[in-house]
Amino acid sequence: MLKSVFFHGKTARIHHLWNSGAIKPVIYNGCHHSADSYSLPENVRLKFSKFSGGSVDLTKDEQSGIAQITLNQPQHKNAFSGKMMLDLFDAINELENWKSGKGLLMAGAANTFCSGGDLKVVTNLTDSGEEMSSMMQNALTKLSRLPLISVALIEGVALGGGAELTTACDFRIMAPKAKIGFVQVHMGVISGWGGGTRLVKLIGHTSALDLFSTGKIINSSTALAFGLVDHVVEDGENAMEAAKEWLSKRCRGHSSVTRSIKSMVSHAGTEDVQSSLNHERKLFSKLWGGPLFLEALRKNIKHKS
Incomplete structure (x- = not known):
């Protein structure tokens, strides 16, 4: 949330959330x-x-x-x-x-x-x-x-x-x-x-x-x-x-998994720990129980060398 913007020594109070789109990027x-x-x-x-x-x-x-x-x-x-x-x-x-x-x-x-x-x-x-x-x-x-x-x-x-x-x-x-x-x-x-x-x-x-x-x-x-x-x-x-x-x-996995791995690692390098953990959990949840995961279970891939 942007609290205030300063113009020529005067403070203009902003009461809208940055993410609402009401506030435009500073140029x-x-x-x-x-x-x-x-x-x-x-x-x-x-x-x-x-x-x-x-x-x-x-x-x-x-x-x-x-x-x-x-x-x-x-x-x-x-x-x-x-x-x-x-x-x-x-x-x-x-x-x-x-x-x-x-x-x-x-x-x-x-x-x-x-x-x-x-x-x-x-x-x-x-x-x-x-x-x-x-x-x-x-x-x-x-x-x-x-x-x-x-x-x-x-x-x-x-x-x-x-x-x-x-x-x-x-x-x-x-x-x-x-x-x-x-x-x-x-x-x-x-x-x-x-x-x-x-x-x-x-x-x-x-x-x-x-x-x-x-x-x-x-x-x-x-x-x-x-x-x-x-x-x-x-x-x-x-x-x-x-x-x-x-x-x-390094790109042998399905695109959804490879892209999730890159997203997870990138987020961890730029965000605070809690934000990164939340992002990792969301990515994991989308893949868990999905067709790729279920197929891997069916083939018992985890225990194959």
């Missing part, structure tokens, strides 16, 4: 600051669409329930153009409505992940930092909350915004010769896409501070030691095929 400079309520302003879409180049391609396999997002601007190491930012935003919105999905593989074209923002965007939108940050933070927050188990396949390099993007996925798999770096310090900025907040949660205060303050680019073995990546592909192994197999092993 600064045209940008919503809530991932759940954010709506991309048309003027921002128009502004960023002018910086073309590359694409973000989404494919969905209905049979396996696994989607793939490919960052595709290999001539610039898959750096994000304005158009690509919009493509990613729209692709994630589409995946939110994919009811049969179970998994998502995030990868870059031509055996490299992403080198951050395209120089053309960076140099021409120096006055649009808040708009870009709002759009990309929203997109990556939604990505992290998708009811899909997500994996970022890091080949080649993942630098700056590219490194931030990997932190929005549930897992990170790295090719043995790949490199990753939160290099924003060299550009006189910090992370703008939410990667700082997520990195602290992933690897802790000290390690995140080390990586951001030095801007160092680390290899796969160092990333594994930091706890930044979950698996390093073996030398000589096809990284894409290895990542697909790794993800498939």
Whole structure:
């Protein structure tokens, strides 16, 4: 419940519940600051669409329930153009409505992940930092909350915004010769896409501070030691095929179960304990006594190896 709003030193008392819809999300400079309520302003879409180049391609396999997002601007190491930012935003919105999905593989074209923002965007939108940050933070927050188990396949390099993007996925798999770096310090900025907040949660205060303050680019073995990546592909192994197999092993269950597992774990990471327990109970209750559970009982699956 929103108790009060302050305007020019005066307090306006609000007597309606936030959830009633009577109170609208607070907006600064045209940008919503809530991932759940954010709506991309048309003027921002128009502004960023002018910086073309590359694409973000989404494919969905209905049979396996696994989607793939490919960052595709290999001539610039898959750096994000304005158009690509919009493509990613729209692709994630589409995946939110994919009811049969179970998994998502995030990868870059031509055996490299992403080198951050395209120089053309960076140099021409120096006055649009808040708009870009709002759009990309929203997109990556939604990505992290998708009811899909997500994996970022890091080949080649993942630098700056590219490194931030990997932190929005549930897992990170790295090719043995790949490199990753939160290099924003060299550009006189910090992370703008939410990667700082997520990195602290992933690897802790000290390690995140080390990586951001030095801007160092680390290899796969160092990333594994930091706890930044979950698996390093073996030398000589096809990284894409290895990542697909790794993800498939975690998406073997029925979509309703896999999506419930992801929802349960995501809720536990962002909500208080009681809220998380309530959410877990509701998810469990929907599955208990359901057709999948009854079929498993009939087959006595619990006691089979």
